[in-house]
Amino acid sequence: MDYIVDGIGEALRTILRLDREFLGTVLVSVKVALISTVLATGAGVPFGILVAESRFRGRQAVITVLNTLMSLPTVVVGLWVYSFLSRRGPLGPFGLLYTQSAMVIGQFILAFPIIAGLAVASVAGLDRRVRETALSLGADPGQGFRMFLHEARFGILAAVVAGFGRVFAEVGVSMMLGGNIRGYTRNITTAIALETSKGEFALGIALGLVLLTVALAINVLFGLFRKRAA
Amino acid sequence: MNAYDLKDIERRRGDFDLRIGGSFRLQSGEIYAVAGPNGCGKSTLLNLLALLDRPQQGEVVFRGEPVAYERPEALLALRRRVGYLMQNPYLFKLSVFDNIAYGLRVRGRRKPAVRDRVRAVMDGLSLTHLAARPARELSGGEAQRVALARTLAPETEVLLLDEPTANVDRNQVHAVEEAILWMNRERNVTVVLATHSREQAYRMSRHLISIVDGRIRDIAYENVFPGTLSRGPDGVKAVTVRGGVRLRTAEGEPGRVTVSIDPREILLSREELVSSALNRLHGSITKIEDVNGSLRVFVDVGVALCAVITRTSYHKMGLNIGNRVWATFKANAVKVL
Numbered sequence: 001m002d003y004i005v006d007g008i009g010e011a012l013r014t015i016l017r018l019d020r021e022f023l024g025t026v027l028v029s030v031k032v033a034l035i036s037t038v039l040a041t042g043a044g045v046p047f048g049i050l051v052a053e054s055r056f057r058g059r060q061a062v063i064t065v066l067n068t069l070m071s072l073p074t075v076v077v078g079l080w081v082y083s084f085l086s087r088r089g090p091l092g093p094f095g096l097l098y099t100q101s102a103m104v105i106g107q108f109i110l111a112f113p114i115i116a117g118l119a120v121a122s123v124a125g126l127d128r129r130v131r132e133t134a135l136s137l138g139a140d141p142g143q144g145f146r147m148f149l150h151e152a153r154f155g156i157l158a159a160v161v162a163g164f165g166r167v168f169a170e171v172g173v174s175m176m177l178g179g180n181i182r183g184y185t186r187n188i189t190t191a192i193a194l195e196t197s198k199g200e201f202a203l204g205i206a207l208g209l210v211l212l213t214v215a216l217a218i219n220v221l222f223g224l225f226r227k228r229a230a
Numbered sequence: 231m232n233a234y235d236l237k238d239i240e241r242r243r244g245d246f247d248l249r250i251g252g253s254f255r256l257q258s259g260e261i262y263a264v265a266g267p268n269g270c271g272k273s274t275l276l277n278l279l280a281l282l283d284r285p286q287q288g289e290v291v292f293r294g295e296p297v298a299y300e301r302p303e304a305l306l307a308l309r310r311r312v313g314y315l316m317q318n319p320y321l322f323k324l325s326v327f328d329n330i331a332y333g334l335r336v337r338g339r340r341k342p343a344v345r346d347r348v349r350a351v352m353d354g355l356s357l358t359h360l361a362a363r364p365a366r367e368l369s370g371g372e373a374q375r376v377a378l379a380r381t382l383a384p385e386t387e388v389l390l391l392d393e394p395t396a397n398v399d400r401n402q403v404h405a406v407e408e409a410i411l412w413m414n415r416e417r418n419v420t421v422v423l424a425t426h427s428r429e430q431a432y433r434m435s436r437h438l439i440s441i442v443d444g445r446i447r448d449i450a451y452e453n454v455f456p457g458t459l460s461r462g463p464d465g466v467k468a469v470t471v472r473g474g475v476r477l478r479t480a481e482g483e484p485g486r487v488t489v490s491i492d493p494r495e496i497l498l499s500r501e502e503l504v505s506s507a508l509n510r511l512h513g514s515i516t517k518i519e520d521v522n523g524s525l526r527v528f529v530d531v532g533v534a535l536c537a538v539i540t541r542t543s544y545h546k547m548g549l550n551i552g553n554r555v556w557a558t559f560k561a562n563a564v565k566v567l
Contacts, residue, residue, distance in 0.1 A: 127320055129316070129318075129319075129320035130320060130322070132282070132316065132320075133316065133319065133320045133322070134332070134336075135282055135309075136280060136282060136314040136315075136316055137313075137314075137332050137333040137336065137380065137381070137384075138306075138309060138310040138333050138336050138337055138384060139332075139336045140302075140306050140336070141302075143336045147322065147332075150322070150323070151322065151323055
């Protein structure tokens with residue numbers, strides 16, 4: 001048991017002295033997750049609004065697929081994207097495998113269905129009178145849509161936060177597509193996996209604490225937005 | 231000038247049809263009450279008047295301008311001259327102040343003008359103390375008043391109000407009605423008011439638009455009298471109204487009542503008619519009005535009684551102001567409200 005206690009103590013020291021490797025690893029996680037979340041938001045939110053607002057054949061099927069993809073296993077995404085990016089794959093010539101770009105692609109695929117799916121739910125749950133009311137008060141269609149977005153904002157923010165939480169904590173995509181290259185593609189989760197298998201717990205525990213803190217913050221934010229959206 | 235001219239309108243919505251045959255006018259500066267059961271087409275009519283919805287057939291003329299539905303900018307300019315309070319209004323997730331300011335802001339009013347106007351409207355509807363509150367946390371009555379304030383704020387030429395006093399506390403109804411009447415009286419705003427309360431309709435308006443089965447009628451109602459209903463020795467019910475005039479009626483329970491008589495059910499004659507009608511009143515003509523082709527003749531029988539007759543019979547009878555005539559109508563023409 002001693003090694004756990006020692007590990008925790010060493011972990012706290014690592015955090016407090018702002019260890020270079022520790023900070024770099026956290027930074028990679030934050031950067032890659034942020035970029036993929038921003039991209040997935042840019043694509044997923046408009047897509048979600050479109051699906052929620054329009055009536056077309058197969059709309060329910062699209063929603064079902066989105067909901068299914070929300071729990072997509074990360075290793076499956078890793079496998080698909082790997083097969084596209086590897087030297088023999090169709091995108092092989094771009095040399096993206098084992099780069100941060102590859103991680104962003106994989107995490108985008110993970111975050112998109114979550115953000116789009118939750119955006120559909122929050123927009124569809126919005127009061128139908130919002131836009132009508134805006135128009136009845138003299139808004140032009142653009143102003144009406146802006147009010148509509150304004151009313152949906154907390155639900156959409158909750159969707160974005162959930163997407164970020166998902167990619168920040170995932171390990172499969174980062175490991176398979178990033179390759180856990182020290183100082184480049186090594187992020188919190190892949191580092192924890194590596195350190196643990198090396199039997200070195202201190203850095204792993206320190207990184208784990210960061211992960212937990214972020215997860216907690218995300219859940220608090222998510223709950224807050226959901227409450228405001230209701 | 232007419233606020234609206236509706237010509238041969240047809241609006242189909244699923245299995246529901248609103249038809250307005252011929253020409254239907256709403257005069258500027260008047261207050262119209264819209265009555266009719268739920269789902270009779272009230273909202274369809276109000277949506278048309280708000281220019282949010284367009285008829286499949288027919289023409290809508292707003293204040294002399296034919297509405298061009300296919301030109302978004304022209305349509306928007308007309309829409310902004312109309313204020314519309316929808317039934318069960320929705321308040322935005324904003325403060326009370328920002329909700330009320332919305333209509334002014336989308337119209338591009340300047341900040342100081344917005345602030346002054348919002349304050350004035352809040353003051354008139356006793357909402358000032360709620361200004362900073364999130365609108366979604368208000369009680370039903372407060373929310374309704376905020377929604378009305380929001381509709382009044384942009385000072386439009388026309389106000390369409392769907393149940394403006396729904397959920398409003400009894401002691402606030404008067405203030406709400408006053409605010410609406412004030413806009414009509416002082417700013418000459420045309421008001422179309424949908425209400426379930428006949429009393430409110432009578433209190434506030436002189437015109438009743440009735441929609442039955444998607445057909446629309448404008449009844450300028452008159453002959454609304456408060457009085458006391460009692461049962462006579464002969465068992466016949468009679469309502470004693472102002473001036474001691476007794477109106478026989480077939481309905482109602484003893485006590486304070488308000489009755490109305492459809493002006494089209496009243497026969498005018500120079501000689502007393504011998505008939506089964508229980509009400510025969512004698513008086514002299516005080517006023518004659520021409521409304522949409524038929525004549526409204528007011529007879530002073532102790533109260534001013536209005537009868538509607540055609541132009542032809544008017545000429546035939548050679549009626550004039552000051553003539554003494556008999557007004558005859560059945561007991562079941564006297565409706566207890």
